[in-house]
Amino acid sequence: MGKIKENISANITKHRKINGLSQKDLADIVGTKPSTVSSWEQSVSTPNAEMLFEICKIFKITVDEIYGVDEDETEYKFMKSIQYLEDAGFEVDQDDKDREYNEYQICHFDFGTITVMHQQDLIDLVDKIIKDGEDYKERYIIDRIKTEFLPKK
Numbered sequence: 001m002g003k004i005k006e007n008i009s010a011n012i013t014k015h016r017k018i019n020g021l022s023q024k025d026l027a028d029i030v031g032t033k034p035s036t037v038s039s040w041e042q043s044v045s046t047p048n049a050e051m052l053f054e055i056c057k058i059f060k061i062t063v064d065e066i067y068g069v070d071e072d073e074t075e076y077k078f079m080k081s082i083q084y085l086e087d088a089g090f091e092v093d094q095d096d097k098d099r100e101y102n103e104y105q106i107c108h109f110d111f112g113t114i115t116v117m118h119q120q121d122l123i124d125l126v127d128k129i130i131k132d133g134e135d136y137k138e139r140y141i142i143d144r145i146k147t148e149f150l151p152k153k
Contacts, residue, residue: 008040008067009046081126102118
């Protein structure tokens with residue numbers, strides 16, 4: 001189970017209780033079933049982006065707070081890296097030996113453990129992939145604008 005999913009689960013539970021709401025109360029406010037709120041709090045599922053934003057508004061907290069991200073930039077980048085990996089179908093896990101060396105297993109349902117990486121190496125790799133994607137997007141936009149505006153030869 002991913003760290004972000006666990007943080008969201010713990011923070012929904014924490015802030016629901018701080019606000020004096022039952023699972024049914026929160027479900028009624030956001031227009032879902034109490035069993036759905038229960039599944040969020042048990043890390044069985046997570047709210048979609050729109051629902052997560054609505055929950056943050058209800059609790060009067062930021063999205064970073066519900067994700068459990070503090071001001072530490074490394075921790076924030078690490079959490080974002082894990083989220084990208086989870087969105088791509090991977091899981092980031094750590095056993096006792098990995099914790100000793102500050103390493104993380106990158107796993108996939110179909111292939112098992114793919115690799116083991118240090119936290120900073122994982123952050124650096126995902127940052128590079130994001131930068132490559134931004135560069136590609138910029139080139140695509142420029143080429144598309146040229147295609148739309150320049151006369152055809």
